Amino acid sequence: MSICKILGVPFNNVSPSEAVDKIINMLNSKGKSMVFTPNPEMVMRARQDKEFMEILNSSTMNIPDGIGIVYASRFTKDPIKERVAGYDTLLSVFDSIKDTDKTVYFFGAAPGIAQRAKAAIEERFPGIKIVGCADGYFDSEKEKTIIADINEKKPSLLLVGIGFPKQEKWIYKNIKDLNIKTAVGVGGCFDGWCGNVPRAPKFFVDHGLEWFYRLIKQPYRIGRMMQLPLFMLTVIGNKLTGGMKR
Numbered sequence: 001m002s003i004c005k006i007l008g009v010p011f012n013n014v015s016p017s018e019a020v021d022k023i024i025n026m027l028n029s030k031g032k033s034m035v036f037t038p039n040p041e042m043v044m045r046a047r048q049d050k051e052f053m054e055i056l057n058s059s060t061m062n063i064p065d066g067i068g069i070v071y072a073s074r075f076t077k078d079p080i081k082e083r084v085a086g087y088d089t090l091l092s093v094f095d096s097i098k099d100t101d102k103t104v105y106f107f108g109a110a111p112g113i114a115q116r117a118k119a120a121i122e123e124r125f126p127g128i129k130i131v132g133c134a135d136g137y138f139d140s141e142k143e144k145t146i147i148a149d150i151n152e153k154k155p156s157l158l159l160v161g162i163g164f165p166k167q168e169k170w171i172y173k174n175i176k177d178l179n180i181k182t183a184v185g186v187g188g189c190f191d192g193w194c195g196n197v198p199r200a201p202k203f204f205v206d207h208g209l210e211w212f213y214r215l216i217k218q219p220y221r222i223g224r225m226m227q228l229p230l231f232m233l234t235v236i237g238n239k240l241t242g243g244m245k246r
Contacts, residue, residue, distance in 0.1 A: 108161030
């Protein structure tokens with residue numbers, strides 16, 4: 001399984017089904033694993049944040065969550081096969097581990113959202129075992145309580161949705177003390193799964209235009225969306241100057 005490096009961030013060159021299989025293998029393996037889902041905005045942040053860049057380089061798997069990553073990979077020697085959306089990858093993981101001994105914990109989003117996401121996923125995947133939830137609004141004392149609850153529940157899979165780069169830094173900092181097998185940074189998945197933030201229609205998803213749909217629905221995101229053309233210009237400039245050899 002090859003690695004495609006884009007502006008310093010490594011991506012596992014996997015298909016959606018291969019990403020799911022790899023996560024299932026992590027849940028059945030010894031040791032602990034970290035899975036992140038970098039998109040162009042995250043790559044651009046990592047270029048300015050050395051700690052974040054080091055964390056993305058220390059993960060067990062980075063999946064290419066963003067059509068911009070796929071386009072950028074075409075300027076490397078190891079073009080990525082296709083976009084692997086973290087949202088859909090985890091739904092497939094749920095389908096694979098339902099009716100097994102594998103358990104899940106939801107941590108993140110606004111108060112009540114993780115619980116609503118839990119209910120929605122349990123309805124969609126009967127037999128899934130979601131053993132706990134905690135929202136993403138916490139101080140140092142509440143954080144200790146959350147960690148204690150995670151360790152008491154011993155989930156196989158911990159999903160952390162507190163926004164990047166906070167979620168990746170939180171996982172990296174705490175994983176050694178967590179009673180888990182695999183932790184995944186999930187961004188806004190909880191909001192999506194419970195319907196709080198509707199997913200883009202299938203046409204937009206299939207054509208890599210989710211970003212455009214979100215911009216139509218949430219025009220205030222224009223500042224963040226400008227990271228995508230900036231990312232592509234940086235990739236092209238880096239290629240022209242010989243900076244992207246892989």
